[in-house]
Amino acid sequence: MTNPRPDTAEAAVLMPSAGRLAWLRQLLRDPMGCFGLALVLLIVLAAAAADLVAPYDFKAIDLTAQFAPPSWKHLLGADNLGRDTFSRVLYGGQIALYVSLAAVGCSLALGLALGMLAGYGPRWLDTALVLLFDSVRSFPVIMFALAVITVLGPDLETIILVVVVTSVPGYARITRTATLALKATEFVLAERSLGAGPLRIMLSHLLPNLVAPLLILASMDIPVVITIEAGLSFLGLGVRPPTPSWGTILNDGYAFIRNTPWLVIAGGIPLILTTLGFTFLGEALRDLFDPKLKRDR
């Protein structure tokens, strides 16, 4: 499900960082990055302010408004139970961001830890961890998700667990490769000769070198996780009603697509915009930090 780019990650590892905010200025100069950042900010703000902005409660049923078309009263119309779609889209954004940020955050942290252990630790640990990563990666994500959800029940936390388990190996492998490259550099030897222990080297010297390229990968992974959550919810394996998710909005609308297409559109557009926003942002960040792709700016 992820598309790790070890070459990119490795190249970015050894690049010296410029001033603290210089990268932000460069990002804003790139139209794609600017667009991506704006979209991401818009979606995050909309989800965060859902309580203030949403005109209705997401589970308030109003049978008089059943299948209401978009109007000033219901900006994006209402669904088969007369619930306001605009409010549901806003709250659905909270779910999507919660799942994706939690899952990607956990994967990133675990992947970094395991990858550094494999790369810097003893040989047998490396072999064992790589074997583990490869075994986990050989599972098809959706089949694995179906199996886990069947056992643990459909739940947000279950979805997060599935995503973390399946995406940790990707992060860990990149971290491991980059750690192996860093391990051979003279500054690590210099630190060791100045009396730094393995923990100190990993945490205060390797970690800062590894985080930047992995953050880029993470930002490109967020839309993938959002689609997984929406997909599972669409299949009825994600969040339970009445909790709104873009996937369930799509599913609800799908049944009535002939008469009330705005339901599907309302559930689909935020999904597309979020995916687009994070992907653009991730690509712009990668262009920025990958010396091989550096153009004249």
Next chain:
Amino acid sequence: MTQASGDDDVLEVRDLSVSFQTARGRLRALRHVDLVVPRNRIVGIVGESGCGKSTLIGSVLRLLAPNAQVDPGSQIRFQGDDVLRMSEAELRGLRGPRISVVFQDPMTALNPVITIGKQMTDILYRLDLSAAAKRLRAAEMLGQVGIADAMRRLDDYPHQFSGGMRQRICIAMALMMNPALLIADEPTTALDVTLEAQIIHLMRSLRELVQCSMLFVSHNLGLIAELCDDVVVMYAGEVVERGTVHDLFHRAQHPYTQMLLDCDPVRIAEARRELPTIPGSVPDMIALPPGCIFAPRCPRRFEPCGLSAPDAYPLGGQHAVRCYLAHS
């Protein structure tokens, strides 16, 4: 090769042999190396690439590759403590506070994503000092190695400094904990000649200030002559000659030392297109030749050289040479 030692010796290496397990067999990188660094003296190690200089440093710090093996009978004593028997925790107390190293390439010896100040204060993690006091100490050290506006530059990253400045920073970092021994592993090889002179000048002035001994590794004879008190000449994993700078540069006895001196471009009297070289190449250290290690390349070899390896022959004072010519 033995040499009289006193209590005043900071580092004492006796009969050190190190080998590496390779796919082709056992590579005997160091054989019976003796080395003494007395207090407040600068000892130079000179020799061509692959002669075991870096392995020697690695052994002293116990930072050898995992396939390295130190032969039993080898001894490394640092201020009386047995380095080869130290635990990992004891070693960490050795590296940094007691021995520290300046590496060859200042462009790669600093972590590119961490500020100089953070890297310098990090070394003081053992000390119970406030963050401000550590910063002050770092700035003071930077000032001592001649970096202007030290307090402000602590927040800069390595790439914001030039090569010469970075090497000064590396030296400052190495001296942060007031070590008893500073090992400099070809500290000027990656720098140009002007900077080289500056760094050598700096190291000499620092020695008076910090009062530490130095082990200076180089293949530049000029630098050794200028900076060191004693010199050890290494060839293919063995010490072939040792003595004071004066002994080595004016009364060199070993044919290898003599040829090495003749190869120094400074010594060439007449201008020619071809530079003097030592014919032949370093022997294969997996299948060592019997007898003297230098015999296959030696222009003055005679009968005994191919039969057995010569012992160290004392020539008075510290001067000693591992060559049959000195016996006769």
